[in-house]
Amino acid sequence: MPGFELFGSAERKEVNDVLESGVLMRYGFDGMRNGHWKAKELETELQSAFKTQHVQLVSSGTAAVSVALAAAGIGAGDEVIMPSFTFVASFEAIMMLGAVPVLVDIDDTLTLDPKAVENAVTPQTKAIMVVHMCGSMGDMDALLRISDTHDLVLIEDACQAIGGTYNGKPLGSIGNLGCFSFDFVKTITCGEGGAVITNNSNYYRSADQYSDHGHDHEGSDRGAETHPFLGYNFRISELHAAVGLAQVRRLPDFLSIQKKNYTVLRNALSKIPGVTFRTVPNGGEESYAFLNFFLPDLESARHASKNLKDAGVDGCFHYFDNNWHYVRKWNHLKNMQSLYPLSAALKDGLSYLQTTSFEQSDHFIGRNISCLIKLSWTEEEVAQRAEKMVNIIKSCI
Ligand SMILES: *Cc1c(COP(=O)(O)O)cnc(C)c1O
Secondary structure, rough: HHHHHHHHHHHHHHHHHHHHHHOOOOOOHHHHHHOOHHHHHHHHHHHHHOOEEEEEEEHHHHHHHHHHHHOOEEHHHHEEOOOOOOOOOHHHHHHHHEEEEEOEEEOOOOEEEEHHHHHOOOOOEEEEEEEEEOOOOOOOHHHHHHHHOOEEEEEEEEEEEOEEEOOOOOOOOOEEEEEEEEEEOOOOOOOOOEEEEEEOOOHHHHHHHHEEEOOOOHHHHHOOOOOOOOOOOOOOOOOHHHHHHHOOOOOHHHHHHHHHHHHHHHHHHHOOOOEEEEOOOOOOOOOEEEEEEEEEOHHHHHHHHHHHHHHOOOEEEOOHHHHEEEHHOOOHHHOOOOOOOOOOOHHHHHHHHOOOOOHHHHHHHHHEEEEEOOOOOOOOHHHHHHHHHHHHHHHHH
């Protein structure tokens, strides 16, 4: 997945354009910038890549999720349904706005189980956040049906699945708002950065203003701008956008390398009795950023994960024992370890986490191994990796 493996002359050229003008800021300084508007250009490229009307670049994927939620008007007292398997950014963004993250079980797609979502809807629910983890997606038809029925906002976190599609539509462009990250380990990287995409012009205007202190962005005099509402600074810099611009133009190449490497590994593993693969919903095409498979039980997955690591087969994650991505180890969330006081309503809203178990999620995450697909592997390296993985996994079943 990581685009940093393939930095080259295109990235250097874009960055040099910015350094030569000296304007690192995405807004203003029109006279000094030699016609370079890297953030604007990147937004235009992303618009066509994601077949979406609006793109707002921001400073990170976490910022993208926060800005998307804020643009949809979500805040104190609201509940947002999210999966038990994701990155910590999901609940961070929800809680930053004072809203309550309602964690629900995943299924064999490794993201939201639509039945668990339906059961979690209350009068306070305002949004469903589906997280397309590890290169594949949730059942978007089912989630769209639930969000329509209950009049909820559907937000797609596509940070780990850029380039994946569902019924021919790019992931991120199907719900009301989509979020991407361009952090250092994502398929497209610019160091730190992110994007919110939407076809809703009101959400877009709100995202544009909110991510720049609530400035109205009307007229050409920045100093004369007024503030329709309170905002923050989630701006991307021109330097970051410049790297992203070079990288996004290479996305089709990155995706085809991922698919090629993924296919070699999958074909090899599919010959092992007892290995099954994650379910990709009908109409879905993965981004191939990861290969996800299941072993028969928790013990064999733990065993395989350890042996893969010991044999130097890097990038294979057993998320059941991982601190970042799965509810089981999120003690700081369950214990509400906040630097500053949380509201009584938020604490009350989170208290379910101390007593809820996620047995269905444990069943899938416990047996899952997720292998990062790298862009820089040679054909020989992929073949050797496939052989090592097959031998190790066979010996653990
Ligand atoms: C990386 C990631 C984020 C956050 O992105 P940052 O740019 O690192 O803030 C959010 N959600 C998911 C699923 C991610 O993988």
